[in-house]
Amino acid sequence: MRLFHSKNTKLELLLRKHLFAMGFRYRLHSKELKGHPDIVFPRYKAVIFVHGCFWHAHEGCSCFRVPKTNQAFWLEKFRNNKERDRISIEWLESNGWRVCIVWECAVKRPIYFTFDELLDFICCWLKGGAHSCEIDGGGILPKLELDFEIFKVIRLGIS
Ligand SMILES: [Zn+2]
Numbered sequence: 092m093r094l095f096h097s098k099n100t101k102l103e104l105l106l107r108k109h110l111f112a113m114g115f116r117y118r119l120h121s122k123e124l125k126g127h128p129d130i131v132f133p134r135y136k137a138v139i140f141v142h143g144c145f146w147h148a149h150e151g152c153s154c155f156r157v158p159k160t161n162q163a164f165w166l167e168k169f170r171n172n173k174e175r176d177r178i179s180i181e182w183l184e185s186n187g188w189r190v191c192i193v194w195e196c197a198v199k200r201p202i203y204f205t206f207d208e209l210l211d212f213i214c215c216w217l218k219g220g221a222h223s224c225e226i227d228g229g230g231i232l233p234k235l236e237l238d239f240e241i242f243k244v245i246r247l248g249i250s
Contacts, residue, residue, distance in 0.1 A: 102198045103129050103141040109210050115217065124188070126179025135217045135245075137189040140176075144195045148173055152229065154196045180223070189223050191216055196228030203231045218245050 107130060110117070118131040121138075128138035144154035148169035157165050180190050197209060204212075212232045216224065219237030226232060 100141060100143065100195075102193075102195055105198065106130070106139070106141060106193065106210075106213075110213065113210070113214060115214075125182040126176070128179075128183070128188075128190075132217055135189070135220075136187055137191065137217055138183060139191045139193060139213070141193050141198075142176075142195060146172060147176060147194075149194055149196065149227065152194070152196050152227065154199065154228075184223060189216075189221070191223065192225040194225070194227040197226045199228065201228040208232065218242055 107117070107119075110130070115132060116134070118133065120127045120129060121131045124131065124138065126140070129141050130139040132138065142149065144152045149155045157169070180192075183190050191213065193209075193213075198206065201209065209226065209232070212226070212235070215221075215235055215237065218241070219235060219239075220241035221235045221237055224233040224235075
């Protein structure tokens with residue numbers, strides 16, 4: 092469904108613009124990868140999904156609420172969307188990719204961090220080889236367990 096797969100959302104473009112300016116190079120919506128991740132960083136074996144809180148049914152989020160009409164239809168749709176997300180992430184991880192989910196609310200209305208801190212986090216996450224993670228606007232930024240070997244190698248440009 093086109094709406095669900097709405098690509099190039101404003102938030103995604105914003106992140107891309109800043110990450111590009113920070114020197115990151117990426118591919119977009121890679122068709123070879125399950126779930127067609129929004130931003131793919133082959134060099135870091137990492138992908139970012141920018142999840143709209145509504146379409147991906149971000150539970151407990153103020154940006155998500157089930158529409159009052161046609162509730163059965165919507166609940167079924169949200170269930171399917173979540174299941175598809177889960178399968179894509181499992182597939183990516185089992186194929187050696189690290190996955191970062193950035194929820195829309197992490198950019199639109201974060202409570203505990205600024206946009207610059209979010210960018211710093213993504214930068215460290217990409218370069219430091221940390222595991223998959225999820226960022227939303229209601230929580231703090233995840234704690235990174237960085238792989239300093241990878242970090243050093245990339246910084247020295249030997250990779
Ligand atoms: Zn949200």
